[in-house]
Amino acid sequence: MMIKPNSVKESGLLWEPNDTWVLNSNLTEFAKQVGKSALPYEHFYRWSIAKPEEFWSAVWDFADIIGEKGEEVLIRPIDGGMQGTSWFPNGYLNFAENLLRGDEKRTAVIEADENGDYRCLTMEQLRSTVAKAQAGLRALGVRTGDRVAGIVTNRVEGLVALLATTSLGAVWTTCSPDFGPQGIVDRIGQVKPKVVVASLDYHYNGKKFDIKDNISTVCEMMDGISTLVTIGDSFGLYFNKSLHVMNWKELCQNDASSPQFVRVSFGAPLYILYSSGTTGMPKAIVHSVGGTLIQHLKEHQLHCDVKPGDVMFWYTNTAWMMYHWLVSGLASGAAILLYDGAAVLKDDPGILWGFAEGFRVTHFGTSPKYLELLMKNSYQVNQKHELSRLRSVLSAGAPVSPEQFDWVYDYIKNDMIFASCSGGTEIIGCFVMGSPIHPVKRGEITCKTLGMAVDVLDDRGASVLHQKGDLVCTQPFPSMPITFWGECGDERYQDTYFAARPGIWTHGDLAEQTIDETVIIYGRVDTTLKPGGVRIGTAEIYRVIDQIPRIQDSIVFGLPVDGDEEIVLCLVIKEGNLGSEMADTIRKEIRAKASPRHVPHRIYCVNEVPNTLNGKKVEGAVRSVVLGKPVKNKGSIINPNCLEEYVGLSEREYK
Structure with a gap:
């Protein structure tokens, strides 16, 4: 149900499910099948991580996975750690067999492109x-x-x-x-x-x-x-x-x-996906057949409430993990919409919503970058498109600002789930995302996903609330990578996720958890700013910058100076120049809406910001160029030539 504007200001609530949403959800039905109640969710979630054998076995049964499950669900390594855990050790299945199932006459795949051309394939x-x-x-x-x-x-x-x-x-x-x-x-x-x-x-x-x-x-x-x-x-x-x-x-x-x-076997290799490669040679991450399938089925059916006959879409290319996540939607009886082309065209900024309307999309996946483009184009989706079938908009790839939460409910649809998700290529899934039984609060990710023992730890290793720390997972889960492909793959895997805290997966995100069990992501730890030794997430600055109409794009990074770090902000201005008055206004806005620690010491005007193919800003590459260091992998950047503009940036005049 829609929340009244006044109550949003008081509580942050933007939407909450009515009784019909909750009672008709897959999550409620799943809870009934295991003899429990889905509410309060915190109790149900704790059962899912306290009894992993019961939980994941029940997911297999609920999703009706085709294959042999076997008697055992989980074998832990002798040292009790996460790495080396064996899931469904006697299980056998085929990934494609589970996707190519169901009514042969139903629409399985829709393909569309920039020209408006499309074709549909039945399952047969x-x-x-x-x-x-x-x-x-x-x-x-x-x-x-x-x-x-x-x-x-x-x-x-x-x-x-x-x-x-x-x-x-x-x-x-x-x-x-x-x-x-x-x-x-x-x-x-x-x-x-x-x-x-x-x-x-x-x-x-x-x-x-x-x-x-x-x-x-x-x-x-x-x-x-x-x-x-x-x-x-x-x-x-x-x-x-x-x-x-x-x-x-x-x-x-x-x-x-x-x-x-x-x-x-359940643990046989299925996919090899690659890390972004912005800090070195891309890691070749090997994912298992069973781990990928059961994780996606859990997320689709329990958290996204995907049902037979639904139509799923995610704006992605074939290399991003969200493409593979979308493809798995076939296993839940949904049709999937594949789109080849740009998300926003000069003569049609709403092309994706035209397809969503025409093909009656129920689950629309995107990124904060796309939402930002729509906002800056003043594109009012709900005024131009009939979206009665739309039940959920999902976003991944970067943190979603509170203002973007507001915009989604104001200009896309006011009675639906908006789910910001966070996980990664490394787990081919999500640690935190939405659900059909939770309210949606502005700027906050709704819940920890079932079966994932997620926490936020400080530098002492203590769990903290309303305090920034490292996003971690303290127990094994089926979609953990098998290994990294290549020489010393197990050792590189260990060094990447378990070196900081032995036996605990440290994901690399700066995060905060609240007393309401929601989670806020502030960005990657490797791009976290540390002026005065205090950790600041870049998302907190982008949130303010994105609300200034004259700014088309921006990138922020830290520059080491005399044993400390100065915040450097580079801006792409829509028109005109970056004058002292505008720079002062930007600093005042950041000081008021973030904190004095977030205020950039240097502000430069640039022509372009480097991005990955998935729309992520590449702060680390800019920092390396400014410091005169090599960029270890330009192949992940869609516009690497723009980095030349940042050479010698620290010697230029700034505002």
């Missing part, structure tokens, strides 16, 4: 297409454990390649086609794929990009490839080494009509 059509691609891959020698890599756009062919690969018990890994050759090789080159499936062009913001030269260079640089499967005409590709090349139609040119599924 999807299964048939996967069967043909599976037969083609099998003929190329792909077997259980082999790696197949996709350099693909967010279209049906990429999805089919993923499902065909996993149906064979093989491992799927992917990289977005808008990466440069070195960025692609730095990622999929690590795992030596047997087969590469590659788009030869892509469209973005009205422009077509031919990437045949990039694909040729990638294949020249990488070892171990036996076959390149092209989506598009392969004329113009060149190689100095022997390589079998075939197009997508040739791969699928066979009589197969029904896929065969190779069941593998």
